[in-house]
Amino acid sequence: xxxxxxxxxxxxxxxxxxxxxxxxxxxxxxxxxxxxxxxxxxxxxxxxxxxxxxxxxxxxxxxxxxxxxxxxxxxxxxxxxxxxxxxxxxxxxxxxxxxxxxxxxxxxxxxxxxxxxxxxxxxxxxxxx
Ligand code: SF4
Ligand code: SF4
Numbered sequence: 001x002x003x004x005x006x007x008x009x010x011x012x013x014x015x016x017x018x019x020x021x022x023x024x025x026x027x028x029x030x031x032x033x034x035x036x037x038x039x040x041x042x043x044x045x046x047x048x049x050x051x052x053x054x055x056x057x058x059x060x061x062x063x064x065x066x067x068x069x070x071x072x073x074x075x076x077x078x079x080x081x082x083x084x085x086x087x088x089x090x091x092x093x094x095x096x097x098x099x100x101x102x103x104x105x106x107x108x109x110x111x112x113x114x115x116x117x118x119x120x121x122x123x124x125x126x127x128x129x
Pocket of ligand 1: 075077078079080081083093115116118119120121
């Protein structure tokens, strides 16, 4: 792997204007990450997110069978590992406690499933009813 391929002195922008735009974009993401949390772009910038949220709501209202998260909250020891592992900064442990893990921000990445030693969270194909 050549990390400096097609760059000048290790920098891939060729003029000052490009460098300013590049730094501005970096700054936007740094500020967003500090204020919104992990995957700030998904939360606050992604133009596809509204369509995905609407689609998810329609799915839930019509109770279409689909991939979801399921829980067995009686096995939860409230260690917080699921919340810590969540890519989308979702308070997973709190949702497990109220037995309502479905949330529009969840991208079904499975990180909380992997993080849970007690196998409280699992993937389930169901209508959610
Ligand atoms: S990682 Fe598992 S046991 Fe720990 S809080 Fe989350 S659901 Fe509960
Ligand atoms: S599946 Fe991923 S995004 Fe969804 S709650 Fe678990 S860790 Fe968070």
